[in-house]
Amino acid sequence: MFDTVRENVTARQVFEYYGIRVNRYGMCCCPFHSDKHPSMKVDTRYYCFGCGEKGDAVDFVSKYFGLGLKDAAIKICDDFHFSYDESYHAPAKKVAHEKSLLLKFEESEKYVFRILSDYLHFLKKWKTEYEPKDENSEWHPYFCEALKEIDHVEYMLDILLTGDISDRAFLIADYGRKVIEIDRRLKQFRSRNEEKSI
Numbered sequence: 580m581f582d583t584v585r586e587n588v589t590a591r592q593v594f595e596y597y598g599i600r601v602n603r604y605g606m607c608c609c610p611f612h613s614d615k616h617p618s619m620k621v622d623t624r625y626y627c628f629g630c631g632e633k634g635d636a637v638d639f640v641s642k643y644f645g646l647g648l649k650d651a652a653i654k655i656c657d658d659f660h661f662s663y664d665e666s667y668h669a670p671a672k673k674v675a676h677e678k679s680l681l682l683k684f685e686e687s688e689k690y691v692f693r694i695l696s697d698y699l700h701f702l703k704k705w706k707t708e709y710e711p712k713d714e715n716s717e718w719h720p721y722f723c724e725a726l727k728e729i730d731h732v733e734y735m736l737d738i739l740l741t742g743d744i745s746d747r748a749f750l751i752a753d754y755g756r757k758v759i760e761i762d763r764r765l766k767q768f769r770s771r772n773e774e775k776s777i
Contacts, residue, residue, distance in 0.1 A: 584637055584655045590625040593636040604741040610643060626685060628692045687751050692739050694762045699732045701765060
């Protein structure tokens with residue numbers, strides 16, 4: 580039964596069947612957390628960059644309707660008019676090596692997205708907080724950094740949200756070390772601010 584569902588129905592088909600709108604980029608607002616801007620990528624499987632929810636059609640129906648996996652698979656079979664044999668149990672599949680590579684990619688992607696989102700928040704804050712008071716004021720380094728980086732960071736976040744997998748993988752490989760450095764700097768910035776407030 581599980582194989583019947585997984586071979587015949589994608590996560591996107593199930594999402595749309597149950598009334599969740601997926602845009603032309605394969606993105607939708609995550610139904611599992613308060614999501615105002617689309618942060619979930621949906622294709623044969625789904626993955627949310629905001630809360631980390633992921634899975635296939637069966638996993639989605641299970642969580643969305645509060646059903647066990649078997650009942651979720653039965654619901655899909657009934658709704659999509661597939662026949663199945665309830666007494667049949669598919670043999671357990673060996674976990675493929677590609678699965679762990681996909682998991683590593685998803686973890687890296689989520690980390691990069693989170694750090695870049697935090698960085699964008701700080702850049703926008705710095706742009707207003709450190710804006711020169713008048714034309715004779717010296718420009719603060721944080722203000723200069725905000726002017727230089729905001730558009731670039733927004734562009735990278737757009738790629739992570741709407742780009743195809745090759746674009747996202749290239750961004751993570753190319754920009755990964757810089758993201759680690761940004762993460763380190765933001766932690767230092769936060770700790771300095773916490774010390775000042777004590």
